[in-house]
Amino acid sequence: MRRGKGHVAGNCNSYAQMDSVSTGYLFVSCIFTHLVGVRQIKTVDGRESRRKERIELLEERDRTEEDARDPSESKDPNVRRNEDESYSEDYEANVTKMRQAIVDMADVNEKSIFLDHLQARVSLFCVDGLTDRASMDQNIIKPLLDWGNSDQEEEIPKGDALRDVVIRQVMLVAETEHAQDVKYSLQKVLFGSIVLLIEGTSGVLILGSSKGKTRGVEEPLSELVLRDPRISTPL
CATH class of the missing domain: 3.90.20 (Hemagglutinin Ectodomain; Chain B)
Structure with a gap:
């Protein structure tokens, strides 16, 4: 006992x-x-x-x-x-101004494209980690390349008309804005937007393609919880 x-x-x-x-x-x-x-x-x-x-x-x-x-x-x-x-109608001067604005910002990337049919250069500026790269490739770069390199028979628009065509017919993004201020465009880039410069147009286009999440902390989908063992023994 x-x-x-x-x-x-x-x-x-x-x-x-x-x-x-x-x-x-x-x-x-x-x-x-x-x-x-x-x-x-x-x-x-x-x-x-x-x-x-x-x-x-x-x-x-x-x-x-x-x-x-x-x-x-x-x-x-x-x-x-x-x-x-402020930006002007000089493409190279506009690109230089943007490069000078981001001279100390290593995470701001520049991508340059040449559109054969338009015979025009294009530059995009965006920030890694803030810009939705998949959306940019699918909704901005691809439509721009398809349209700018296609064999179009109609007259190629110039100046503001070219900018309007890009906004209304080419870009597949809902948020588009034309800007002339360098500092304002830089601020938009730092918060996830894309700045697009097109040779032959004045100013820049600001395209909304941010990831949409400024804070990455959320409630965990599952948590590991340790529970007491469910063991019973007869006394």
């Missing part, structure tokens, strides 16, 4: 130890999940902070260049500033 009681006591101690181990695993799992979530939040917040820092850096660089500029270069400093901050 004493042996039976000892056996029962031993089982109770074993169950208590198993319960402690299970509780410990559950606690560690919760802490790990929390730390991973905090790390993801910090990563996303850090990315957005870097975007703001870049914009502030660009504004500071513009102020520094303006302060260092020789007043004799232009009778009206506002005219020169507007020329630097």
